[in-house]
Amino acid sequence: MSSSAVAPLIVVVGSANMDLVVHASRLPLRGETLLGERFETVNGGKGANQAVAAARVGGTVAMVGCVGGDAFGASLRDALHRERIDGAHVHTIASQPSGIASITVGRDGANSIVVAPGANACVSTAHVDAAADLIARADMLIGQLEVPLATIAHAINIAARNGTPVLLNPAPAQPLPDTLYRQIDYLLVNETEAALLTGLHVSGVPCARFAADALLGKGVRNVIVTLGAQGAIWAGAQGSGYMAAPVVRVVDTTAAGDTFAGGFAVVRASGASMQQSIAFAQRAAAASVTRAGAQPSIPFLAELEEDSISEV
Numbered sequence: 001m002s003s004s005a006v007a008p009l010i011v012v013v014g015s016a017n018m019d020l021v022v023h024a025s026r027l028p029l030r031g032e033t034l035l036g037e038r039f040e041t042v043n044g045g046k047g048a049n050q051a052v053a054a055a056r057v058g059g060t061v062a063m064v065g066c067v068g069g070d071a072f073g074a075s076l077r078d079a080l081h082r083e084r085i086d087g088a089h090v091h092t093i094a095s096q097p098s099g100i101a102s103i104t105v106g107r108d109g110a111n112s113i114v115v116a117p118g119a120n121a122c123v124s125t126a127h128v129d130a131a132a133d134l135i136a137r138a139d140m141l142i143g144q145l146e147v148p149l150a151t152i153a154h155a156i157n158i159a160a161r162n163g164t165p166v167l168l169n170p171a172p173a174q175p176l177p178d179t180l181y182r183q184i185d186y187l188l189v190n191e192t193e194a195a196l197l198t199g200l201h202v203s204g205v206p207c208a209r210f211a212a213d214a215l216l217g218k219g220v221r222n223v224i225v226t227l228g229a230q231g232a233i234w235a236g237a238q239g240s241g242y243m244a245a246p247v248v249r250v251v252d253t254t255a256a257g258d259t260f261a262g263g264f265a266v267v268r269a270s271g272a273s274m275q276q277s278i279a280f281a282q283r284a285a286a287a288s289v290t291r292a293g294a295q296p297s298i299p300f301l302a303e304l305e306e307d308s309i310s311e312v
């Protein structure tokens with residue numbers, strides 16, 4: 001998106017987590033105790049990460065969510081405020097802890113994540129109703145599944161009734177109601193999520209195409225399957241294609257998908273083609289994996305100018 005264009009309004013309904021991150025030589029095996037290396041706390045959560053990603057590339061962003069009445073909650077709120085994200089619909093639930101994610105990152109950049117939702121489980125249809133006007137006039141609604149599915153389904157319903165395009169990143173994946181698929185403009189999935197939603201084995205480009213066709217069959221308008229270092233495929237009302245990912249030195253893949261989602265939403269809502277939007281989102285995600293942490297790794301628009309990402 002050019003810095004002179006009118007910023008699209010992106011509304012994110014989703015989670016905010018404090019990430020408790022241990023860097024280790026590798027991920028532990030089942031039942032194994034592994035001595036790790038450094039530990040850090042990092043602002044994260046798929047919803048907040050996607051909101052930050054959209055804001056950093058020029059979107060006007062508002063978030064609907066919940067944090068706990070603890071120090072993590074205050075930090076997560078401050079982080080949104082620093083990014084100029086409208087947090088009027090981010091509620092503090094005094095009786096709950098904030099969501100946390102226990103994350104291990106190996107030296108190859110791969111991670112494993114377990115989330116304890118805490119206050120994220122309290123994001124309700126009433127919270128969404130309070131933001132209904134905002135959703136109705138948004139240029140894109142983004143949702144994920146670290147908050148209750150019923151809440152996300154309700155937000156999607158409001159968006160669909162008002163002609164607001166919907167991007168759903170069904171992560172962590174769970175089966176979706178049939179009616180929901182028909183209200184989704186952009187379903188953004190990785191291979192694991194595509195496999196869970198379709199029951200198919202999804203690994204690599206040909207499988208991803210097959211899974212995308214199955215998801216289109218359920219009524220989604222466009223499907224994007226991200227394949228990590230192998231790139232992404234898309235299919236749907238706007239045509240289909242494959243795009244290779246930029247080759248970069250991977251430090252930490254945490255929030256790569258979130259960076260893709262936020263970047264895609266802003267550029268697509270600004271009127272770019274699917275191909276342009278995916279190319280931009282891939283550049284943003286590639287930049288994010290060269291740095292550690294969730295929100296600290298998410299790039300700003302100026303970093304995404306052509307040739308500014310150092311490829312291996």
Ligand code: RIB
Pocket residue numbers: 015017018019043044045046049100101113115146254255256257258294
């Ligand atoms: O997608 C990455 C995010 O997943 C992390 O920031 C963590 O909080 C989990 O929600």
